[in-house]
Amino acid sequence: MQSPQTASGTVKKALSVLDQVASFERPVRLNELVEVSPYPKGTLYRMLQTLRSEGMLTYDETQQAYSLGIRLVRLAHTAWTQSSLAPTARPILDALSKSIGETIHLAQLDNAQVLYVDKRNAQRPVEMFSQAGKVGPAYCTGVGKAMLAFLPEAELQQVLEQQSYHRFTPHTLGSVEELRDELSNIRTRGYAYDREEHEPGIICIAMPILTRTKRVMGAISVTSTTSRTSLDQLESLAPEMHQAADAIAETAEHWRFPVEQKSKEAMEG
Structure with a gap:
């Protein structure tokens, strides 16, 4: 079981990756993210896959590029409505x-x-x-x-x-x-x-x-x-x-x- 400190660090890293993907304002490839990410390529790749499996990111096989996922759209709409x-x-x-x-x-x-x-x-x-x-x-x-x-x-x-x-x-x-x-x-x-x-x-x-x-x-x-x-x-x-x-x-x-x-x-x- 993760400690609160470890869990907090994991969430922080995941959010920073989402911010990096969003900052391109277009589908972005792994190598482009590696250039701006503070994380090693292996760590970054694992976080991308986790975010993808949770619907926070999508992956286009043809372009080999990541985009923000539809789950974020639902969350954003709810936040827009409530906050x-x-x-x-x-x-x-x-x-x-x-x-x-x-x-x-x-x-x-x-x-x-x-x-x-x-x-x-x-x-x-x-x-x-x-x-x-x-x-x-x-x-x-x-x-x-x-x-x-x-x-x-x-x-x-x-x-x-x-x-x-x-x-x-x-x-x-x-x-x-x-x-x-x-x-x-x-x-x-x-x-x-x-x-x-x-x-x-x-x-x-x-x-x-x-x-x-x-x-x-x-x-x-x-x-x-x-x-x-x-x-x-x-x-x-x-x-x-x-x-x-x-x-x-x-x-x-x-x-x-x-x-x-x-x-x-x-x-x-």
Whole structure:
């Protein structure tokens, strides 16, 4: 019988292999995985076979390549339904998208990164990095900064230590000091901007989604391009976005904590 430490190590290795397969975003051969894996070829091969037998990976005999398995799709769908804000936020995002006509993002923090959990395309779609299911940097995206600004200090410090501060554009914040100054400004005004910090020509305004106790649940953003709008024009959308963020937070709290909510209502009654 495996010890808890051994079992934990095995699970960690298996998850890292799944991450490596996923990072290629296409079917990947064993030799390609060996080049990026910290594990010896024999160990890696055994883990691939175990994951394949459990339905976590599939193997194409013709291409001799591994892909993520259908079991992961089922798990991802369940996680999206149970843990993501997306299902409860859907009608609110639909209404906001119809009203504004620009690209709408819904995101949550995934450790120290941003996970885009839903998206509505603009009436005139714009090609950009963000897609539902993709992970992006927190320090140079509007939704990321909107969430970071309202984290408790201890949690914020941990997240800041994990940022890369790579300069994607000349506008990217390049240090923890710059980012902390920006987060202070965000807390004061209540929302964040992306000033072409992640992609040239892409700007946004982002609003945090906070519980009544100010716990961060996620963030929404309205994104456009410098060729068809400005930050001043996007800022005019802040009141409507604030209403949408509050509506998502209230809906999500009722959905996630129904027993607690009913207890409060009974006490008030």
